Amino acid sequence: MDVNRVKQILSSSADIEVLYNGVSIWIDKINEDVNTATVHLRGPLEERSVVVISELQEQ
Secondary structure (H helix, E strand, O other), rough: OOOOHHHHHHHOOOOOOEEEEEEEEEEEEEEEOOOOOEEEOOOOOOOEEEEEEEEEEEE
């Protein structure tokens, strides 16, 4: 995935499923300077991780 698509997903009101390592995640925010995104798993766990945007996949 690229930064522009992540921005579109963040600004969309639609529920767009995004995967990281095959697991469904929510994108919390992006850091364009280093091409990373802060994400957390969908569901009750809210543990956040910083991942490389290119490793995200749209379902």
